[in-house]
Amino acid sequence: MDTASDPLATRRQLLASAATLGAATAGLLATASPASAAARIVANEGRVPGFTARNADVNGTRIHYRVGGSGPAVVLLHGYAETSHMWNPLMPLLARTHTVIVPDLRGAGGSSKPEGGYDKKNMAVDIHELVKSLGIQSASIVGHDIGLMVAYAYAAQFPAETERVVLMDAFLPGVGQWQNVWLLRDLWHFHFHGPVPLALVKGRERIYFEHFWNDFAADAKHSVSEADRRVYAAAYAQEGGMRAGFEYFKNFEKDAADFAALSTNKLTMPMLVLSGEKAGGTFLIEQGKLVANDVKGVVVKGSGHWLMEEAPEQVIPELVGFLK
Template sequence: MNPVLRSFQHAALALLAVFALQSTAQAAGKPGIQEHTANVNGVSLHYLQAGQGKREPVILLHGYAETSHMWRPLMPQLADRHVVIAPDLRGAGQSSKPDSGYDKKTLAQDIHALVQSLGYRKVKIVGHDIGLMVAYAYAAQYPDEVQSIVLMDAFLPGVGDWTHVWLLRDLWHFHFYGETPLKLVDGRERIYFEHFWNDFAADRNHSIPEADRQFYASEYARPGGMRAGFEYFKNFEQDAKDFAGFAQTPLHMPMLVLSGEKAGGQFLIDQGKLVDTHVQGVIIKGSGHWLMEEAPEQTMPALVAFLNR
């Protein structure tokens, strides 16, 4: 081979190698979803974080039978404009599981303490299921520190005619706590959760994916996990009293309510209008309770558009 040509090829290969190394380094340095732990308000909270945006941080709060893991598909879609934080609530996932503090007012204080510890004052907050109750309790306690709020399919205890909500058809599990229930679900966590994942979905075959079911069952099987989960429901009586009081002072920040056509439907939207003066309601067509998993093509664009406004 011509020596000049050989030298040119070697130089080209060397240049390509440099470009490849730079691309690899950039990919490795690209911010993804990171895991952290913070000790706040007397508890240890595990949380996911992504993004470096300059707008208000977005706080994502999960519901029962799930953890912060549920938000992983959404977080990258918001991370270009916001810091996105998804905690495991007190009692769930890798967060600590104390004996008390499972009323939603206290759970919201946990999240507020986390936000303050990270140096943020004003946030946008999103909650699904139990998480929407925590999101509302956060906004009600710290209204000047919430830019906007999203409530996703469940209900607000103590607000309006709340005892007739669709999800209350399974009232038994709100009283399912104590020694005997804990013994019944020990080692059978997945059997218990299958009821929620299947029966609260519009189609049980198009609900929580199998890999996620395995993950959530193992997370709640951590020591104290099921007991803590039962406490979320055990505290509804106190939540109803707290929320009835909160509702006496309406919120004024923009509120988006997403409700499954085959689940909460119009009910949660009407509840939202009882507690906030600036409500946008969207029915997620064909979906049951698990909006993120059953109808991501409707749910995630609605969330991104509202939070990026």
């Protein structure tokens, strides 16, 4: 069958291509200095067919992003322990019908790593200014993990400019019984920041991230690929990378106060919430219903936290269908 008329075959082909590309990059990263590794990461991200890698100075920082396709705009926001690289298999599919904007968040990947500004309202302003700099008046926003917090902050601050919003497996600080997640013993990393944690993980970034990639997956052997693990570990090993990542968590209390205030005005645009059966379960879906009026919740069967990697056959069709 012609893959052009078989979406499942096309997805498989794209996933295989992404894995091959990641493996090639991983080999280069193994012997690269941190500076050259960062350059190679950015170069790798720019090789998704039909996408161009660029940088934008917005909101007092530099955001690295890729853009491709044409049509209604959609923004894809990655989470912690990953970069925009996570979206590679999805990008060409969405680009058939959308202008797709794929940034590295402040502090991650090819973006700059300033000392502050990591509260999610401000990170959403980063992305909003990026979108406006491209002459785009409205967009759909998709976020996974930390990215979903930025996506919610974007939609809540700029509702008239947000067409649709997708939240993928984590939680919203300040909404409902959020502290039941924030204070879970197994989520100790939310409180792991400062000079001592930074010293402990320096040069051991890969060891630290293995905890997330393995323990938050339904099956550690069916999680983030080895090639991608090398890419992400090298990205966060850049100067300031781990400090910036810790800032995402350090700001949760401020985010909680901000989101509690924002959530008093419910969102009216369509919202899709995807949550792993073996991770967040229905918790984020119930939070979504507290902050929005039009919510479709989907529990991704058999998946842990890494939805795009663990269950692409379920997640990609949901995203493509909802964004249409």
